[in-house]
């Protein structure tokens with residue numbers, strides 16, 4: 001395996017680094033202190049610049065208008081963009097749209113591609129993914145209560161979902177619902193496209209996260225599907241294949257997330273080091289960075305970020321070369337490894353900043369609030385650890401170890 005960065009990618013990553021530094025980081029104070037919808041005009045301007053630079057939709061397939069980067073390449077882009085919470089949205093490779101584009105590209109009918117995929121890749125519309133339910137454990141997604149019952153030429157959907165990220169302002173949701181309760185458990189559910197203006201699609205509220213309910217793209221909705229009727233042609237992929245498709249969506253999606261989290265690490269680490277060098281903490285002019293404890297945080301963070309990064313690039317390389325199924329343990333391991341590395345690095349950076357770290361005068365507190373969820377979504381850490389350990393133990397069964 002070869003992690004050397006091609007000349008093409010070096011140029012792209014440098015362009016992105018400069019754009020993030022000069023165009024996006026200056027918008028952060030306003031972003032932290034206003035509603036997302038108020039930011040949209042400014043963000044649209046930046047998106048137009050990204051299109052002109054021909055860096056639009058880096059992870060989306062080339063045949064539907066994206067740059068068609070492979071996973072390792074997209075990982076590098078994602079890391080550069082992750083330094084700011086605005087990066088992925090402005091370059092149009094943000095969750096949950098990125099995963100939805102993948103599914104529509106692989107499984108969408110011709111009509112679905114025209115109606116949903118193309119405008120989504122262009123950035124004309126947004127979408128959301130509605131799987132987790134209020135009363136069922138998201139960690140065991142085969143336990144779904146939402147049903148889609150065939151009636152006439154339609155599916156009639158009933159269920160209570162939440163944590164449907166970015167539903168507010170989305171054009172459509174991809175909904176996981178049970179279409180055949182009598183089938184074997186992994187074949188019971190299907191994915192169905194539901195336009196959000198369908199009667200019976202009821203967005204109850206944006207759920208407050210760490211004290212902030214958010215709006216528009218930056219939100220997580222609770223949704224009641226109440227006799228929500230859509231034509232059967234809105235089925236996405238084969239009936240009963242919802243879980244299989246969701247698995248395909250999640251593998252590469254975890255690489256995107258992990259590389260974004262590594263971008264968060266990089267930003268927090270840069271801030272921590274800069275502050276350690278600048279902050280004078282004694283009358284004789286000694287700086288914070290002269291203290292052994294701070295140096296240990298910096299040394300540990302550097303090593304942990306490096307380890308997490310190499311593991312993630314390796315997992316991306318394995319997916320690209322050997323497929324997501326072969327790489328499933330690698331994918332699980334980076335999920336909890338990187339999420340926890342990010343949490344520790346952001347926490348240490350806040351500690352180095354002292355009281356200032358708790359304010360919204362730096363981006364650190366925003367990261368602390370919003371990235372805590374990394375240990376929960378895309379499979380809680382504990383679920384990944386259970387599966388990794390189970391497979392490892394199975395590989396030792398019957399082996400004599402001396």
Ligand SMILES: Cc1cc2nc3c(=O)[nH]c(=O)nc-3n(C[C@H](O)[C@H](O)[C@H](O)COP(=O)(O)OP(=O)(O)OC[C@H]3O[C@@H](n4cnc5c(N)ncnc54)[C@H](O)[C@@H]3O)c2cc1C
Pocket residue numbers: 096129130131132136137138139140162163164165166220373376377378379380381382383386
């Ligand atoms: C910010 C955010 C955004 C999200 N976006 C979306 C979205 O866009 N669409 C969507 O459908 N969902 C989304 N989710 C939901 C997310 O996927 C679920 O929260 C996650 O799958 C966990 O499910 P749960 O919350 O029901 O927790 P539960 O399943 O109730 O689990 C609670 C805890 O129990 C432990 N646990 C559970 N099972 C096991 C096990 N087998 N072994 C050991 N420990 C276990 C874990 O510690 C876990 O954290 C989002 C969540 C968050 C926080």
